[in-house]
Amino acid sequence: MHLSLIEAFLGVAAKHPERTAVIHNGRAIRYAEMAQAVWAVADLVGPSPGTVGVPATHSPGTVATMLGIWVAGGTYCPVDPGFPAQRQQAMLTTAGCRTVFDPADVPWHTADTRIARRPLAAIDAERPAYILFTSGSTGQPKPVVTPRRAIDTTVASLGDLFDLSVNDRVLQFASLNWDTSFEEILPTLTVGACLVMNDEAHTGSFPRFLRLVERQRITTLDLPTAFWHELVHYLVEDRFALPPDLRLVIIGGEAASPARLADWAALDTAHIRLLNTYGCTETTLITHAGDLWGPQAKDLPDSHSQVPIGWPLPHVLQYISEEGELTVGGPCLALGYRGLPEATEQRFTTVDGIRFFRTGDRVEAEPDGMLIHHGRLDSEIKIRGIRVNPAEVEVHLAAHPSVAAVAVAGVTVADHVSLAAFVVPRPHANPAALDAELHAFLRNRVPRHLIPSQISIVDELPHTATGKIDREFMRRQLP
Template identity: 55%
Template sequence: MRAFAEAVARHPGRPALEHGDGVLTYAELDAWVRATARRLGPRPGAVAVPAARTPATVAALLGVLAAGGTYVPIDPSHPPARQHELITASGCTAALGTGPALPFGVRQVDLPNATDEPGEIAAVAGDDPAYILFTSGSTGAPKPVVTPRRAIGVVTGALRELFGITPDDRVLQFASLNWDTCLEEILPALTTGAALVFCDDAHSGSFPRMLRAIKAARVTVLDLPSAYWHELVRHLMDERAALPPLVRLVVIGGEAVSAARLSDWRTLRTNSIRLINTYGCTETTLITHAADLTAPSLGKVPIGRPLPHVRQHIGEDGELLIGGPSLALGYRGLPGATAERFVERDAVRYFRTGDRVSTTPGGMLVHEGRLDHELKIRGVRVDPGEVEGQMAAHPG
């Protein structure tokens, strides 16, 4: 919250959030955040937030953090039983905004207006939880990953530098707001003075509508799942089209990058656009490795080198282990699963990613597959065991 407060102080009149014709300045967003913190009260614990794709969700996220609470996004499109399961597993004591009937003991708190009386920013420690997100679990139940404030602070600073974000940037809000990729868009932008842009047509399923929308919104930064980027490149090739001229940076990640699509990208009018391939896990906070893709790849496309705050260790079986200040605290209420995946090597705490990697002569890592049965679907890790468990529990 300190970096956001500094951005507010430097750029109070600049646009922070844009959605259609609606614009919130940094000063207005700050007032909304502080009003939300006051409504929640100091240190409210874990707070469930319906993560709809609106500026209100961003205000709720920052408001929970400002109050000293732990942000828990809940997808409002999930069935009520699934929402209850996630709220219970994360230990929520409050829910902000409207949603399904809440489990016993969880208080409902209405999201205030930006003009309501503001509150103070709570004092917090680096080990205090910032948010809880879920990864797929082999037992059939999701695993709540607890990320500390220290981790998100370190990573946000690293991503501002990696992306070269400036107050003149306009970052498209594209990722689902209940998944951690959205924080790659939100936090570097709003701690720099850049504008975060919501475009409904970017989610229309139509590439022509998306391209027109980001051109009209003067977007400069896109953060896309690799699978989506593959199809976008196909569209640009088929239509002999180009990205809007103000786009300067495209960040991709979540799945392996196709060497064929990368070759196609280089034949398009993309010389002025920086393309970054990224890698990371929920348990290691957003992005840990990155590579500028400046030339076509003759083989597998690398996932890059570790960011400055990241320690890496490659086991004898090729498994990538990640350490450093961006590690999660563990899985809430699951000490066995935490001990299995968060381990010590030479007195250093690491997360076992389950990903097998190799190293290029230039020091880049290349993803060589999984050591377990987890899959990636639209950039999200899915354990088939959870799918099996959910199917087995279905009454039909």
């Protein structure tokens, strides 16, 4: 049986206290120092602190805070400090946070290696480990409650999937407020590898990004598929070589482009594993994966075919309904949505006595078991790997006094998906100024990924013959 991730991390810290755990903007933090900081956070929040809100930023303090809350028996709830204040407060309230702990308050001291050997209190595996939010149709984000057994099981599985070793150096790229960051942080620190955190990874400059990867001798990257699409385009156009130490590139969050995959294969990449992944917040990080290119890949998919999402990982149960919906079960399942019993009952179901999550994704299984994704059964979309329900944006736009009716749809521009809104103004509104008014209105209410890239002012919304809003027609009207 696998150790819990906390036991695994503390075991590494006790066995190899001098090994580098994190490099943050050039500063090296040893495992002993990280373990000491983790215990310090646990002492500061106190035993069984309940749900602790954390303004999560790209810093070792956030990592130590997360682990420290878990050591104390609490529930970690990251909240992006860049979100509008109203949104942050709503998330803290909805999650039931008793307190907020700022990672800037983590005490860092010269490590006493004996600290890492303190006894760890036994904690029920069904106790919530963290609460993350997904987009909801009511205008409010839905709090997903994930138990310890789910994250423990998944992290152990991902260590095997990524074939991580003590020699790996993993770049921490994802926002600390999304679960992809757990894929980077937790498998790394539970095997004794090195996590690299650096502000240059987030400048938006591909040359600086690649120079950082080379300078820090990064071996593993975990990237949103949309970012990888843009990176491949840059590599092809500027004939920039990939850094020599890179051995594994993980992508996920939305469908991979067959054309970009062909471009990647045409580069000097045969030695690099390109791993496509799939998962939902409610099923804990990654549930399906498959090598698209590199040492462990099979044949490259046809350039005009859909890129597969892979096979279920060993800890995952799957069931495909008659409608083709992928449902996922096993120890990776979340407990449900906090305070939303009806939403929980709607998305979590039982089949032959086994609990499953309805992903809303339509899939088809190939003869070898590999899954091909065929779109959504509902209106949810992915914006740079973040699940978004357009109805949430519609609720916020409809609250503006100059809006009579609104519809929001996902549109594909180049290799990424963005939101487009279609707004019918009220008679008193100034259509020429409404676009700017609505953008300013949303900036004070929702995070950036929920702000449409295009807002079109129209006389009326198109409808299908059955009376539903014709979103496909709206997409075709966009330039």
